[in-house]
Amino acid sequence: MSSEHELSPYEQARLDKIKRNEERLASLGLHDAKRKLVLAAARRTNKRGRPTTPKKRRPTRASASAVTPSPPRSSRRLKLEPARYVPLLDDGVTIRFRKIKQKTKKLTTSNGFKCDIPMDVSSSPLTEDEKAILETKMGGDFLGKFEDYLTQVDEVSDQNRRNVLRQITKLASGEGIRYESHAYGWPEGCYFLEGIKVGPADDILKLMDIGRECEEKWGKDHGNGWLLSHPLKKLYMFQQYHLQQD
Incomplete structure (x- = not known):
């Protein structure tokens, strides 16, 4: 019967293999090198069992004596000295200013008639x-x-034609236009051109400018421009169409 401390065949084979490896290292002169590597690895291990990494040295700042101080800044204004003129352009350079084009909005009718509406002109009375x-x-x-113009020249949908005719009819009769809206409507008694009859020979650009002022003062049109903007633009195009036709 085997004793309590007898090694198993696996353990005995493992010890024999270790012994052969050590003899092999000794014959090659590497036995001491292995021992030194083991000791060095143990020294690099911290108390938690993790290998430590060498700390990087922080670069030292240059001494104050090595830095060249910049010259002190001075103000000619505080010294009560005249300002020094430094030209930005060489002599003889010609500066050309680009002519600013007038801002316009080009509108085209369904039959090809084109009309430019000046966007930065508030008045253009007729001769x-x-x-x-x-x-x-x-x-x-x-x-x-x-109405013939909206039907034959500047064709629009029936609904849009009725909207434009309704607003222009109010202006032609002198009734004026008031923004009737439960949420955005104008204050009571506020009308655009009430008591003034508008015709095709009037200064339509001036009327458009007055309409914008009314909206800024009393409330913006939330109906996509069908309160004043679109009807007045159609009236201006109608005016220009007849002035340009023979």
Whole structure:
């Protein structure tokens, strides 16, 4: 019967292999090198069992004597000295200013008629000759001619045509336009051009400018421009169309 401390075949084979390896290292002169490596690894291990990494040395700052001080700044104004002029351009350089183009909004009707609406002009009254031309072409039927224009020249949907005609009819009769809206409507008694009859020979650009002022003062149009902007633009295009036609 085997004793309590007898090694198993596996353990005996393991010890024999270790012995052979040590003899092999000794024959090669590497036995002491292995022992030194083991000791060095043990010294690099901290108390938690983790290898320590060498700390990097922080770069030292240059001494104050090695830094060249910058010259002190001085103010010519505080010294009551005249300002020094430093030219930015060489002599003989010609500066050309680009001509600023007038801002316009180009609108085109369904039949190809184009009309530029100046966006930065608040007034453009007609001459007496232009007013006479329009009066002759209207023949006393301004609203009828305007409806024909919306039907034959600047074709729009039936709903949009009715909206434009309704607003222009109010202006032509002198009734004026008031923004009727439960949420955004204008204060009571606030009308655009109440008591003033508007016709095709009037200064439409000036009326558009007044309309913008009314919206800024009393409330913006939340109906996508169908309160004043679109009807007045259509009226301006109608005016220009008849002035440009022979």
